[in-house]
Amino acid sequence: MDPEPPCRIRRGPRHRRGPDRPPDPQLLWPAARVPMAPAGRRAAPDQPLRAGARPRRGLRVRGRTQPPSARLTYAAGRPARGHRAGQPTRHYPRQEHTVPIRIHRPAVRGWRPPENTVYVGRGSEWQTPYRWRTREALARVPALDGSDWEYETRISADGMHHAYKHPDGRVTGHKIRYMTRRECVDLYRQALTAPTKDVCLWWPRRITVDIVRAELAGRDLACRCALGQLCHADVLLDIANAPA
Template sequence: MTVPARIQRRRTKGWRLPVNAVIVSRPSRWGNLCKVALMEEMGYDDPHAAAADNFRLWLAGSRSDAPNDEADQRRERILTDLHLLRGKDLACTCPPGRACHGDYLIYRANMPAAELDAWIATVRERVNRQRIAAHDKPLYAPA
């Protein structure tokens, strides 16, 4: 089995998504909520890296930049279906060699199944603790 890779999605005539690849760019269900342009406006030296890091923190359960039900439910949809990306190449518009949230999706999706399940359980606990601290209803029932 080959190691999954991130490929650059093109919008040029004749470009086709390779077999065994999944689009993870912004408008997709796997897209990064954090915009590179916003990171650029905020003055980050490497806005791609800042946006990718923001996604990593958000997917790991941080609610600091998006403390709302919509973001929590979107995170849950990604966590629930992350296993579907296992073994797939991921296509995003980010240029090769630049930081991309797709790199993190590849890393997490291809973890051993038991390790991925444990990580997802930890993320869900983290989200619940933050929701309770913010006087919101927990998203997940206690185990």
């Protein structure tokens, strides 16, 4: 018998062609296999989910609805979507208060503000353009007039250095950094109370002190910022409810 050519590839028993290939046990006993279905919207009620798979957040598998006790609720009592079954139910009880306060908006799908509450966070007309650690909230250190810092109105980035030539011929160096939370809130207050050409609230509409007092007086304000952090909603509360 001639020897095998050296370039021939040896095949294992599962890759062998012909009648001598061993049978596949998955093909011999189909009844023993558990019918599987992918997790998602198209899973049928009579087919179990894939082992270790979970439905996507906010999606329901047909025939598998979450019990009402496992749904997340908020202050107004409406269920919020996106809660996984089996987790303990959280409630946001309504707090009784006599003066307007700031309310934290949780990152929960389907949340609605309680009564007499205005959302002033991102996406609303009351949002702050000076968001912490963004390119819209940069400070020039030191300021051109010699103070500690001032708002950087040019196209810059955190960590850059600029040289400025004054009208009298002096040249000073300035560093660009992110503003702190306190500086962002102070700049928002300045844009409301003492606006300038560079520091003002003009989008999506021009906001003034009179507009804040007319539309937000006596109402609670909701924002995504944590209650322990500085927030521009505190500035709106102070201005809207200040004595005339």
